[in-house]
Amino acid sequence: MPVRFAYLGPEGTFTEAALRTIPAAEQGERTPARSVPEALEAVRSGAADAALVPLENSVGGAVPVTLDELITGSPLMITREVLLPVEFVLGARTAAPLAAIRSIAAHPQASAQCRHWLQANVPDAVVVDVLSNAAAAISAAAGEYDAAICAPIGVGRNGLTVLAEKIADRAEAVTRFALLTRPGPPAAPTGDDVTSLAVSIRHDQVGALLAVLTELAVRGINLSRIESRPTGEQLGTYVFFLDCTGHVAEPRLGEALQGLRRICAEVRFLGSYPKHRLQPEAPVAAPPGLSDDDFADSAAWLERLRSGS
Numbered sequence: 001m002p003v004r005f006a007y008l009g010p011e012g013t014f015t016e017a018a019l020r021t022i023p024a025a026e027q028g029e030r031t032p033a034r035s036v037p038e039a040l041e042a043v044r045s046g047a048a049d050a051a052l053v054p055l056e057n058s059v060g061g062a063v064p065v066t067l068d069e070l071i072t073g074s075p076l077m078i079t080r081e082v083l084l085p086v087e088f089v090l091g092a093r094t095a096a097p098l099a100a101i102r103s104i105a106a107h108p109q110a111s112a113q114c115r116h117w118l119q120a121n122v123p124d125a126v127v128v129d130v131l132s133n134a135a136a137a138i139s140a141a142a143g144e145y146d147a148a149i150c151a152p153i154g155v156g157r158n159g160l161t162v163l164a165e166k167i168a169d170r171a172e173a174v175t176r177f178a179l180l181t182r183p184g185p186p187a188a189p190t191g192d193d194v195t196s197l198a199v200s201i202r203h204d205q206v207g208a209l210l211a212v213l214t215e216l217a218v219r220g221i222n223l224s225r226i227e228s229r230p231t232g233e234q235l236g237t238y239v240f241f242l243d244c245t246g247h248v249a250e251p252r253l254g255e256a257l258q259g260l261r262r263i264c265a266e267v268r269f270l271g272s273y274p275k276h277r278l279q280p281e282a283p284v285a286a287p288p289g290l291s292d293d294d295f296a297d298s299a300a301w302l303e304r305l306r307s308g309s
Contacts, residue, residue, distance in 0.1 A: 002049035002181065003028040006042040008035070012134035012154040018084040018177045019052045036065045043180060044074050052082065055178045056227075059086075059170055060109050062241075066178070067229050070270060071198050071239050078196055078271035079187065080179040083278050088114055088133075088168045091160030092140055092147040098163060101125045105136040106149035114149055117167045174278070186272040189247035192283045194224070196270035197242045199260060200231070208263070209240070215259035216244060219252045220290025245284050247272040251295040252286070 005025045008015040009032020016032070019025045031048065033039035042048035053069075056062045070076065088110055092101070104111075104118070104127050111118065111127045118127065128145060130136045137154035139145050147163060148154075155162055201208035216223055225243035246253040248269065260267050275283070286292070 004047075004049045005030050006033050006039040006048035006051040007031070008039050008053050009033055010132060010134045010138075012137055012151065012157040013132055014084060014086065014151050014153075014175055015052060015054060015177065017151060017153045018082045018175070021082060021084070022052075022080070022179070025050075025052070036063070037069055040069050040073075040076060040180060043076060043182060050079070050179050050181045052177050052179050055081070055176045056225075057086070057109065057176070058172070058174045059113050062227050064229065067227065067241055070241075071229070071231075071268060075183050075268060076180040077183045077186070077269075078178045078273055079181050080273050081194065081276045082177040082179065083276045084175050084177065085278070086113065086168060086173040086175050087152060087166055088149050089152055089155060089162050090147050090164040090167055091137060091150055091155050091158075092163050093143060093160065095161050096146070096163065098122050101146045101163070103128060103145040104147045104149060105130045105139045105145040107131070107133050107136060110136070110149045113169060113173060114167050116169045117164075121164070121167075180271075186248055187274070189249050189272075190274045192275045192277075193245075193247040193272055194275050195244045195246055195248055195253055195272040197244070197257075197260070198268040198270060199240050199242060199264045200266040201238075201240065202265050203237050211263050212240070212242075212260060215256050215263070216242075219256050219295075220286035221246055221252060221256055222284040224284075241270075245275075250292050251299065252290065252292055255295070 001024055005028055007019045011032055036053045039051040039053055043051045053066050054063045055066055098121050101122050102125055104125050106127050108129050110133055133150045134154055136148035137150040137158045140148035141158035141160055222245035224245060227241040228238045231237045231239055
C-alpha cells in the first residue's frame, strides 16, 4: 500500500482534491510537484510510492503531457482511476460587485470551461493566464488581480471570498485522474475493470489500425477510449492509447493482448484497475458467445479434443 504520494501541484488544485479522496493518501504523505513529469519522476526514482496526475477532462480532452510521459522513460502502471466533478468558483480578496472586476487570474483550461459565463457576467474583465488553479487563487489573495477562477479547495486555503459559484459552462464536467506506481502485479479482477494500453503500429502496413481494433472486436472487448499522440520520431508515426473493458487476468483480454503483441510494433501495458463510476451503472456486457465463460468453455472443449477425450 503506497504511503508517499506525489501529485501535480501546487496545493489547492483539483489534483489535490482528487488525491484526498483516496483513503491511503489522506492518511499518508502528500507532496506537490511542479509538473506532471516531476510527479512521475518521483515515482520512477523511488522518492514517492505513487503519483496522481490528470489524464483527461470531459470538456478539454486528454492531457498531452501525461500521455507523452506514459510512453517515454521507464514503464509505470496505473493502479487506480479517480473521477472528480469539476466545479469552478470566482473568488476575490473581498466582496465586490461583478461589474467592478477588471482582471481575473485563471488557468487556460479553467477559463476555457467558463468562457460563456465570463462573457455574460464580466465581459469587460481581462483574463490573465496563470500556471494552475492554485496559482490563480494565490495571486488574487495577494492582490495581483481582482479575482480568480479556482477550485473550491483554493478558496479556504487562501482566505478568498466567493463572488460566484458553479461558473463552469457545463455543470457535468469531470476530470479523470490516474494513480501511477512502478510496475507490479495488477490487483485481482473486480468484474468491472479497465485495462489501458499504448500501442505503436507499423506505419507502412496497410490496415494496421483496423487489425488492432479487430483483435478486440472479435473477442467482444469494448473499446471505451482511443487517443493518438505523435511519437516525435517522424511525421506520420503515432502511438495509440486504448482503454478497454476488462482485466489482463481474464481470458478474452489475455488473448487480445497476445494478438496485439503479434501485429504491433510495440505494446506497452499501462495497467488493469477498477472502473470508477460516479453513478451506479452496469458494466458493458459481452455479446453472446464472447463472454469469459464462453471462452473458458471453448478452451476446455479444445483441450478435450487434443487429449482425445
